[in-house]
Amino acid sequence: MNEAISLTHRISVTLFFLIYVIKTVLLLSNKQDVLQRFTKMVKVPEMIVSALFLITGVYLLTLVPVIKPMMYVKIALVLASIPVAIIGFKKGNKVLAALSLLMITASYGIAEAEKKKREKGETVVASNVNGKEIYEAKCLMCHGGDGKSKINGAADLSITQADVATIKTVIMNGKNTMTPISDLSAEQAEAVAAYVESNVKGK
Numbered sequence: 001m002n003e004a005i006s007l008t009h010r011i012s013v014t015l016f017f018l019i020y021v022i023k024t025v026l027l028l029s030n031k032q033d034v035l036q037r038f039t040k041m042v043k044v045p046e047m048i049v050s051a052l053f054l055i056t057g058v059y060l061l062t063l064v065p066v067i068k069p070m071m072y073v074k075i076a077l078v079l080a081s082i083p084v085a086i087i088g089f090k091k092g093n094k095v096l097a098a099l100s101l102l103m104i105t106a107s108y109g110i111a112e113a114e115k116k117k118r119e120k121g122e123t124v125v126a127s128n129v130n131g132k133e134i135y136e137a138k139c140l141m142c143h144g145g146d147g148k149s150k151i152n153g154a155a156d157l158s159i160t161q162a163d164v165a166t167i168k169t170v171i172m173n174g175k176n177t178m179t180p181i182s183d184l185s186a187e188q189a190e191a192v193a194a195y196v197e198s199n200v201k202g203k
């Protein structure tokens with residue numbers, strides 16, 4: 001379900017971006033007639049695509065336990081680009097149209113860069129015993145960055161009584177509704193347990 005929404009988001013963002021690039025190129029190259037025809041032609045599809053793009057974006061945002069600063073920059077760029085684009089295209093102002101495209105491109109770039117970073121984080125887990133990185137890749141989605149999130153019924157780790165050994169056992173064997181995080185080695189489980197003990201618990 002979430003994967004389908006994420007895919008819809010990516011596709012609608014890409015289509016939205018494409019329509020935008022074409023419009024801006026037409027405006028910049030003084031092809032007013034073609035631009036007008038194109039704008040008319042894509043009017044309805046563009047409305048659908050923009051709506052999908054925004055709705056799926058807002059939904060995906062509600063799934064993120066901790067919104068990173070770059071995410072705010074991305075959202076601000078997208079939101080700010082909308083009025084700039086509307087005014088730019090309405091008045092045929094090339095500078096504004098180009099500026100809005102630049103803003104959209106920048107936010108697209110940020111999204112891609114963040115995604116690469118996330119993917120890198122996931123592979124790091126396999127080879128590295130850095131507790132913080134493992135926590136962010138394997139625990140944060142339920143427990144949240146500060147341990148207080150209760151996504152999927154997770155326990156509040158900031159007030160847990162469990163010590164390092166117990167946390168390690170919970171990771172390796174699971175507890176009630178928490179299934180074991182079985183792709184971690186004993187060493188990695190210990191590293192993340194130590195991280196929880198010193199950086200999440202009691203904070």
Ligand code: HEC
Nearest residue numbers: 138139142152153154155160161167170175176177178181
């Ligand atoms: C899929 C969601 C999910 C993930 C991922 C997850 N947990 Fe949990 N965790 C839970 C749930 C749900 C509970 C509550 C279990 C219960 O009913 O007692 C829990 C409980 C715990 C507890 C017991 C707390 C207490 O006071 O009893 C610890 C410790 C813990 N998790 C650590 C971790 C660590 C460390 C990771 C990452 C390596 C992790 N969890 C990943 C869902 C998750």
